[in-house]
Amino acid sequence: MESPYKGKTGLIRLWNAFGYSLAGFRSAYKHEDAFRQELHLAVVLIPLALWLPASNIGKALMIGSVLLVIIVELLNSAVEATVDRISLENHDLAKRAKDIGSSAVLVSLINVVVVWGLVLAD
Numbered sequence: 001m002e003s004p005y006k007g008k009t010g011l012i013r014l015w016n017a018f019g020y021s022l023a024g025f026r027s028a029y030k031h032e033d034a035f036r037q038e039l040h041l042a043v044v045l046i047p048l049a050l051w052l053p054a055s056n057i058g059k060a061l062m063i064g065s066v067l068l069v070i071i072v073e074l075l076n077s078a079v080e081a082t083v084d085r086i087s088l089e090n091h092d093l094a095k096r097a098k099d100i101g102s103s104a105v106l107v108s109l110i111n112v113v114v115v116w117g118l119v120l121a122d
Contacts, residue, residue, distance in 0.1 A: 024074070032077045034105070035070075042066045045112075058119040065108075065115040072108040076101035 008016055028035040049062035079101040083094045 024078075028074055028077050032073070035073050035077060038069050038073050042070055049116075052120065054119050054122075058122065061115050062119055065112045069105070069108045069112060072104050076105050 029039065045066045046063050049059050049066070052059075052062075054062065080098055083097050087094065
């Protein structure tokens, strides 16, 4: 079944998409501990990146690496919610999907450490 909102275009579609995005952000904040922790970390790291002595490109890379963690965590949370919606029973494919999503978050966190380390070492 296709969404009844798929036919919307122009400003109505943009407005609806913005509302859905805010709802997803609120839902992630309410239901996902890891998202809350990473968001709180971003609230500290993003201003810190602006304050630290780095080039504008360095600052952009530092902030971008932090935002990438938020993006990956949102996608991971979506995968986990979808898997749980399909079934709560233990299944190898469900575990694999969740583990792979978790690995993506870990890689994005390692990326923060590497980017910040390289920028600040310069």
